Structures are given as structure tokens and as C-alpha cells.
Amino acid sequence: MASPSDHIGEFDLIQRFFKTGADAMHPQLAIGLGIGDDCALIYTATDEEMAITTDMLVEGRHFLIGANPELLGSKALAVNLSDLAAMGARPLGFTLALALPSADQKWLEAFSKGLFSTAKQYSCSLIGGDTTAGPLTISITAFGSLPTGKAIRRSGAKSGDDIWVSGTLGDARLALAALRHEISLSDADLKQIEHRMHQPAPRIELGIQLRDIASAALDVSDGLLGDLKHILKQSQVDAQILLDRLPKSEILLKQSIAIQNQFAACGGDDYELCFTAASHQRDVITRIGQSLHLAMTHIGQITAMKNTEASIELFSTDGNRLSAAETKPLLKSFDHFAS
Amino acid sequence: MASPSDHIGEFDLIQRFFKTGADAMHPQLAIGLGIGDDCALIYTATDEEMAITTDMLVEGRHFLIGANPELLGSKALAVNLSDLAAMGARPLGFTLALALPSADQKWLEAFSKGLFSTAKQYSCSLIGGDTTAGPLTISITAFGSLPTGKAIRRSGAKSGDDIWVSGTLGDARLALAALRHEISLSDADLKQIEHRMHQPAPRIELGIQLRDIASAALDVSDGLLGDLKHILKQSQVDAQILLDRLPKSEILLKQSIAIQNQFAACGGDDYELCFTAASHQRDVITRIGQSLHLAMTHIGQITAMKNTEASIELFSTDGNRLSAAETKPLLKSFDHFAS
Numbered sequence: 001m002a003s004p005s006d007h008i009g010e011f012d013l014i015q016r017f018f019k020t021g022a023d024a025m026h027p028q029l030a031i032g033l034g035i036g037d038d039c040a041l042i043y044t045a046t047d048e049e050m051a052i053t054t055d056m057l058v059e060g061r062h063f064l065i066g067a068n069p070e071l072l073g074s075k076a077l078a079v080n081l082s083d084l085a086a087m088g089a090r091p092l093g094f095t096l097a098l099a100l101p102s103a104d105q106k107w108l109e110a111f112s113k114g115l116f117s118t119a120k121q122y123s124c125s126l127i128g129g130d131t132t133a134g135p136l137t138i139s140i141t142a143f144g145s146l147p148t149g150k151a152i153r154r155s156g157a158k159s160g161d162d163i164w165v166s167g168t169l170g171d172a173r174l175a176l177a178a179l180r181h182e183i184s185l186s187d188a189d190l191k192q193i194e195h196r197m198h199q200p201a202p203r204i205e206l207g208i209q210l211r212d213i214a215s216a217a218l219d220v221s222d223g224l225l226g227d228l229k230h231i232l233k234q235s236q237v238d239a240q241i242l243l244d245r246l247p248k249s250e251i252l253l254k255q256s257i258a259i260q261n262q263f264a265a266c267g268g269d270d271y272e273l274c275f276t277a278a279s280h281q282r283d284v285i286t287r288i289g290q291s292l293h294l295a296m297t298h299i300g301q302i303t304a305m306k307n308t309e310a311s312i313e314l315f316s317t318d319g320n321r322l323s324a325a326e327t328k329p330l331l332k333s334f335d336h337f338a339s
Numbered sequence: 340m341a342s343p344s345d346h347i348g349e350f351d352l353i354q355r356f357f358k359t360g361a362d363a364m365h366p367q368l369a370i371g372l373g374i375g376d377d378c379a380l381i382y383t384a385t386d387e388e389m390a391i392t393t394d395m396l397v398e399g400r401h402f403l404i405g406a407n408p409e410l411l412g413s414k415a416l417a418v419n420l421s422d423l424a425a426m427g428a429r430p431l432g433f434t435l436a437l438a439l440p441s442a443d444q445k446w447l448e449a450f451s452k453g454l455f456s457t458a459k460q461y462s463c464s465l466i467g468g469d470t471t472a473g474p475l476t477i478s479i480t481a482f483g484s485l486p487t488g489k490a491i492r493r494s495g496a497k498s499g500d501d502i503w504v505s506g507t508l509g510d511a512r513l514a515l516a517a518l519r520h521e522i523s524l525s526d527a528d529l530k531q532i533e534h535r536m537h538q539p540a541p542r543i544e545l546g547i548q549l550r551d552i553a554s555a556a557l558d559v560s561d562g563l564l565g566d567l568k569h570i571l572k573q574s575q576v577d578a579q580i581l582l583d584r585l586p587k588s589e590i591l592l593k594q595s596i597a598i599q600n601q602f603a604a605c606g607g608d609d610y611e612l613c614f615t616a617a618s619h620q621r622d623v624i625t626r627i628g629q630s631l632h633l634a635m636t637h638i639g640q641i642t643a644m645k646n647t648e649a650s651i652e653l654f655s656t657d658g659n660r661l662s663a664a665e666t667k668p669l670l671k672s673f674d675h676f677a678s
Contacts (some may be wrong), residue, residue: 277551
């Protein structure tokens, strides 16, 4: 129970910590009315549609108990914006539903600071929300817009398409392993990759530029190969991946080959985009990468579906196909209900 | 930890319990793409805007531990639709973020049954979601559409406007009091009002019909007088309420006057609409009530603001103004962080 001086009512809380940032409206102003009424009002241009995504983060499951609230606020929004990026949408706004054990003002100040710093960076307004007492849980629903019919869906990959991934993979998983003392990492190295775990960068500009180029896309949140399977299933195709091509940071390259492969192929929390595109787009994609100062790596091919279930074949650099025993642990994706 | 036979993965869970209902698309089809991609896609007609609202329900705070999951699924969506109703919006779709301790299939079956029964009743599609392990928490964001500029905002009440409320007030609070053994109620009486607590009816049709008639509106979720204050604050006006006019059910009328007043004036969970309208609209409002078989009660007047803070004066039937001491307990609204 909060002491009287700590006590702050729900409406005060919204006014104090969340209203200001909501007033920092989206420059293109798709938003008619923000916090303070029964609903927010939002509209898009006549030839645009709206992309909507929702994520829930639970303390002890998605972030550690006592996690830095500023980083948490920033990441909670970023992971939603990453879903907009994967669709090719430009962020407009978001709603926040927040359960927290008490109206801890210090925590709220830090959390809203992180939240609005990401919101500002991506021109995305808080348009509505709900706060309540309860176990620390953050649920964000984010809205973006894009020209009608231009969304990059998961279902568009075709046999013969190249498979690409942005940035590098596995660093968020590596940082987690270091923080959990599963592997040892120098302080300098940890410092260099820690932001990949705490402050993922949603690839908004990349998504927008890929609208007319990618045949399918998603963001890598649960691990590359597991996530790629969603594209394969929805597109009814298979994939071949050259394991040694997976892009890795200098820090991850210092680890054993086994760790490198495991973290790059199935470490979660990377929030890079994995996408497919026809091979004649290679030069265009390379130029997009250069203009965004973001690595674009061609990691494999989409192939025709061989069986009833979509499958991934893994190859080493020398062209040898990995055995089922070598492949299996790499195809294990993160399952939020796995026991 | 779930036993192997209980185990069901996150994607299976979405497919199994939530995908079917999502396919029951909104008849006006504002929705391009539902569950299964990074985002849902949604669009409205050129001359429409979208109303968006979000609510989070936490076990032990908003519903009892062990609450009937079917009723819970139904209510979780209904309370969001009630916010759309208060704006005059027609429901289109919603996202669901759900944390639950384990993937309990029996619970999920019942919950999704209740959820989709309400969704179907109000032609509202599940368009996206997120499921995770965690303390039972339900966060829904609902979307509705309405002609641009027609939203009924909280800020439009004017001095001289009538104040109206739909249906009856206080029954949800009465049912809660009976279930908590704070008051005694016959089984027959409890049975007759229990649905007001478990299955609130969002006043969607009423909201739509009030678009050109009401000057301000909101739904009564935390108690009439506390909620009315939001209209007063945002409209910068005061109110006079005739306490004896508050509409009460036959069951509530059996209670003491003190209980009647307290439950009708500040009991939560009613989900009726409280709205203001110019006095020349009285006949129209009465006819709307008749056509919807829903009582419409004129409970007071909007007056000019006397001080810097919006205030409510309460009157008894004989025209006597209640003293500050009589008024104070009735103006206490529900605060989710009150200690």
C-alpha cells in the first residue's frame, strides 16, 4: 500500500506522466484526438490503410525483475514499431495499457522518459491508454500507415527468391548469455553489444524502402530460423540457408562456431528484418543498405515446397548440407508457453 | 509447469482458440488482413475516422480469482465496446493481448467462447493479438469507425444542456455487494441483476443514434458522478443533479435510500451512457429510448462554471440542495490506485 505522499490517482498519473508526450503529435497529423476522452480518433489519408500490432511484456518473462524502467519504456515501444517496420508501415501512434504494483513516481518518470524518447525518434504519438494496479505488465498497440495494397506480407515469398537479413544476428542473445553468466565476455565487449538487448532499433526506414521490393518480410524477434518458418508456412515454400553467411558482429565472431551458429540462427530479440526478394533486386537492396548504413546480407534461397510442411535446409559454406541432428537444435524457436 | 499433454505452443494456441473467430469478418469489411502477419491491416471509408480505446483487466483487481472465463471473455470485450459507444462509433475490430499462467485449454475454450459471442453480437472481429505466460491479464484495444467530425466528445457540454443517463444505475454494484455478503439479497433478486455485473451491454446503437444529438457523452464505468466530472472538467461547466431521478431497478428500489443513492450515484460497472443535450432534443431522445427499448432519464442540468474547478450540486426531489457532508461520499469515484 502506498503511503499518502506516494499516492497519486489514476487520472493524475495519466496527466502527469503520459499526457505531455501525447501532445507531441505526429507531424503528418493523422490523429484527431488523443488522451482524455473515451477513445482516441485517428484517420489516414484516403489512399492509405492502417497497420496495427500489439505486444504484451510481463515482468520476469520478457524482462528481469527490477529492470531499468527507462530502457524498458524504450524497448516496449520499439518491439511494436519493429512489427510495423516488418510490414513497411510508417508509425503514427500507439496506446499503452500498463499494470504496475504501485504508482511509483520515480519508476514512472523513468519509464515515460524512455517511452517518449523512442516515440519521438520515430514520430509516433501516445494516443490513449489505461493504467491499473497489478503485476508489472506492459501492453502496447501500435498503429502505422502505408499506401493501400503496399503492405509487405508474410505470404508473398516465391520459389527462387533470395532470402535477406538486415544488420547482424545473435548479439542480443549473446548479451543475455553474458548477463546470465552462461558465457564470459569482457566488460568492453558486453558494453558494445548490450544495447542490442535493451534498445533494439526498429528498422522503420528499411521497411518503408522495401515496400515495392520485398516479396515477404518479418522482424526477427524469436530467432531467425523459427521466424523464417512463418514466412515459409504462409507462402507455402521451403528455404535453403547458408549458415556461414549469417551476419555476425565482431564480438560474436570471437565465440566458438557452435555458439555463433546457435545465437545467430535462433537467438531471439534481434529485431532485424528478414525478407525475401526476386534476384533482380540484389543491387537495389545493396544500395538501400548503403544509404541506411545497415548491412544487407543475402543468406539463402526460397525453394519449392517438397512436403506438406514448410522446411528449412541448412548448408555450411562448403555446400554440405547439415544433418538432421545438426539442424534440429537450430530450428527450435522461442515458445512463450514452452515448459 | 504444464504436463506434456497440457502443453500447447503459442502459435497453436492462436490458431486453435482465436483464429476461427477472427475469420468471422466484419460485414462492412474494413479489415484487410487479420491474425497471422506482423500487423493487421484496417481501413475505413474515405469520410470516416477511427475511434480507438484500450482497457486492461487484471485478475484480483478487476475480476475475482477463479472468475468464470466465459463471462470474463465476454465482459473484457464489452467494456471496450462501451467506450466506442460513448463516442458514437460503430465497432470494427479489436486486438487481444493475453497473459495467462499456463495454456489451460479448458479455460481458453470458455474464454474465447465468451469473447467471440460478444464479438459476433456487435459485428466486431479479432484482428490481432499476443499471448504470453504471466499473471492473468487481459488487454484489449478496440477499433470503431464513425463519420469524420461526428464523434461525441467529452468536451462539448454547454450551460443549459440537459443531463441524461440510459438504463438503470447501481445494479452491478448491488450484485457485487450481495456476492461479497455486504448486503443480503434473495437468490431470485440476485439472479435478476447479476448479469449487470458480469455481462454489461455496450450501448452501441444508442451511441450511434446520439451522434447528432448529444453535446457530450461518456460511459459510466467508475460511477455516475465521478465519471460525469470528466465531462464537466473537459467542458469547463458545472452540473446540478436531481438525486431522486437517478434511474433504479425494482431490485435496487427495495434497498434503503442510503444504499440506493450510493449505488446509483457512485457504484461502478454500469456501462450505461451519460450524455448531455440541448433541451429541444428531449422528444427525440425519448423516441430513441422507445425504439431501443431502453429507458432514457433526464437527471439534471449543465450550469455555468462557478469556480476554477468543475463541481456537481446534488438536489433531492423537493428541490433542497444536499449539504457538503451529504454530498461528499457520493462524489467519490473509483480510483485504480487508491490505497
